[in-house]
Structure formats: structure tokens, C-alpha cells
Amino acid sequence: MGLYRGVLLFGLAIGLLAVPAHAEPIRAAGTGMGLALVRLLAERYQQDHPGISVWIPESVGTAGAVRGLQSGKVDVGILARPLKPGEVEGGVSHLVCRTPLVFFTNAARQDVTLGRSDLAALFGNSLPAFPKGEVRALLRPASDAGFVHLIEIYPDLAPAVSAARDARGANLALTDQDAMEAVEISRSLVAFGAFAPLVAEKRKLVAVPLDGVMPGVDTLESGRYPHALPLVLGLAPKASAEARAFVDFARSPAAATLLRANGCLPGGSP
Structure with missing residues (x-):
């Protein structure tokens, strides 16, 4: 559909x-x-x-x-x-x-933090629960620029992402707007994509800290947050x-x- x-x-x-x-x-x-x-x-x-x-x-x-x-x-x-x-x-x-490439959640889920070592488990739906509950990854098409860049950054994630796409019932959002809308109405989804539309569209979403660094223009400019689109x-x-x-x-x-x-x-x- x-x-x-x-x-x-x-x-x-x-x-x-x-x-x-x-x-x-x-x-x-x-x-x-x-x-x-x-x-x-x-x-x-x-x-x-x-x-x-x-x-x-x-x-x-x-x-x-x-x-x-x-x-x-x-x-x-x-x-x-x-x-x-x-x-x-x-x-x-x-x-x-350039805008940071980020994992993001519903604004009510500010308990979620991720590290590089958590990502395979996130896409495999085996990540331990956070204080406000479990989370699961929202996928995008294989051609999505953000996901292409994610696999370029972390090539060892490719099998986990591919398996998640093949899994029956996997959640998939076609466009950036579809992804943001899906996460806004969910307390358990984590999506990956560009930071700028979260801000520019005034979405009720929050970027997730990665390896202890909060994504943003300032951390991107300083080099502390390295991932951008x-x-x-x-x-x-x-x-x-x-x-x-x-x-x-x-x-x-x-x-x-x-x-x-x-x-x-x-x-x-x-």
C-alpha cells in the first residue's frame, strides 16, 4: 500500500x-x-x-x-x-x-540513548528495554539516502538491516514524512533519517544521543557528531x-x- x-x-x-x-x-x-x-x-x-x-x-x-x-x-x-x-x-x-543523520523517537521517549554497539540489536528487535519500554526500528527503502549512508558508515550492519527488511511484518516508511508521522504516533518506534525536517516541520520528535553525543548543528560543526547528509x-x-x-x-x-x-x-x- x-x-x-x-x-x-x-x-x-x-x-x-x-x-x-x-x-x-x-x-x-x-x-x-x-x-x-x-x-x-x-x-x-x-x-x-x-x-x-x-x-x-x-x-x-x-x-x-x-x-x-x-x-x-x-x-x-x-x-x-x-x-x-x-x-x-x-x-x-x-x-x-549539511544536516545530521540521526536516530529519532517520539518526543515522549527521551529515555532512549544508543551506542554503536546497540545498532545490530536495534534492527534485530533484540535491544533490551529502556526505562519507558522497548523500542523497535522503523525501516526505510533500500534506496533511501539516509539508509545508504548508514550502511556506508557501518557496513557490518548490512546483514541485520537486510534481515529486518525480509522479516514478515517489518515496519517500512516510504518517505521522510511517512517516517516522521509514524514515529509521532508511536511510543516504541525509532527511525533513522535527517535532522533538519524534524526541526523545520516542528515535529513532536527528538533526536537520540549516539555514543553519548547529542546530534545537532553545533556538534556537527565541531566534529563531535560526525554523521551528516x-x-x-x-x-x-x-x-x-x-x-x-x-x-x-x-x-x-x-x-x-x-x-x-x-x-x-x-x-x-x-
Whole structure:
């Protein structure tokens, strides 16, 4: 059901991008981890550019953003990684900020803390209970950028994650928003994903300390918390001047305070 919903949502979103609007908005689409941030950037940008509008549908994922850039139906791709060489012929990608990759729970479960040695047990549903009860992992698709990065960081977790996906009845969330909604209504789920949407969407969720370090912009900047995911904006080779100007604004000092306040560290490298 979740996969069908995602395919339908992607089809509707990309189809709607082809419908002309009266003001010819900048069409920005892509990964759920960046939607709220880009919407906030768009609101700020439009205050100083009242003749410009930015239209952002629900999540179509990084893959959907790439396809939209390839077809010309997306002006600005919202990506969780840089464009790969040749992926969008003549396209360019610009790093906007980096956000911590975190485990997160319902805000009522601030008793949960994790260490590197706990992760295999977490995905194997064999982690001992915390003071407020047991927890279990919420999974994402194998193509999810956060989970791809998790396995790159901890390659020995791959068997445990694969076994969890194969287990009958395993919980799976297709998009970042699906994952956050599932954890908000559960007292036992722990999900893994980007920190910024938790803040930017004002979710009733809390990041889990990992190896005694609380994830956040400050600990990411200091190097104490090492795991991060980039927010990247991609442009097609024939991107309009308006689309290019919006991307320039997203990477400017004028946008940096907004990004930082919403869980994403401006600048740096992917």
C-alpha cells in the first residue's frame, strides 16, 4: 500500500508540474528531507521578490528530482546527494547545507540513548528495554539516502538491516514524512533519517544521543557528531535566470541563519 501510494504521489506531483500556472512559478521538487527547508527559503526569498513564486509538491525523492531535471519538468531539484556525472547532461548541483543523520523517537521517549554497539540489536528487535519500554526500528527503502549512508558508515550492519527488511511484518516508511508521522504516533518506534525536517516541520520528535553525543548543528560543526547528509539543489543546463537566482539565494549568507536555525549547517562539503 505504501509503495503504491508513493508511485501514485510521484505521478501526480510530476504530472502537475507540467500544468502551466499564471505566474510561471519556479518548480522545485525532490527529497522529503529538504522540502520544509526549501519552502522556508522560498517564503523568505519571495518577501524580497514579490513577483516570483516557488511551487513545491510533496516528496518525489531524489530519484524523482533527477527524472524531473532530465525531462525539464523540474527547475530546481531538491537532492540528498550531488548529481552523478552524466546523470543530467549539462546539469549542475550546489551544496546548500549539511544536516545530521540521526536516530529519532517520539518526543515522549527521551529515555532512549544508543551506542554503536546497540545498532545490530536495534534492527534485530533484540535491544533490551529502556526505562519507558522497548523500542523497535522503523525501516526505510533500500534506496533511501539516509539508509545508504548508514550502511556506508557501518557496513557490518548490512546483514541485520537486510534481515529486518525480509522479516514478515517489518515496519517500512516510504518517505521522510511517512517516517516522521509514524514515529509521532508511536511510543516504541525509532527511525533513522535527517535532522533538519524534524526541526523545520516542528515535529513532536527528538533526536537520540549516539555514543553519548547529542546530534545537532553545533556538534556537527565541531566534529563531535560526525554523521551528516547534504542538502543539494540541482539545476538543469537550461535553467531559467529566476531558478538560478533562487539557488544563489539558498547558498548566500542571507539564507544561512534560517538554515542553521532549522537544523542544517550552511556550507562545507558533501
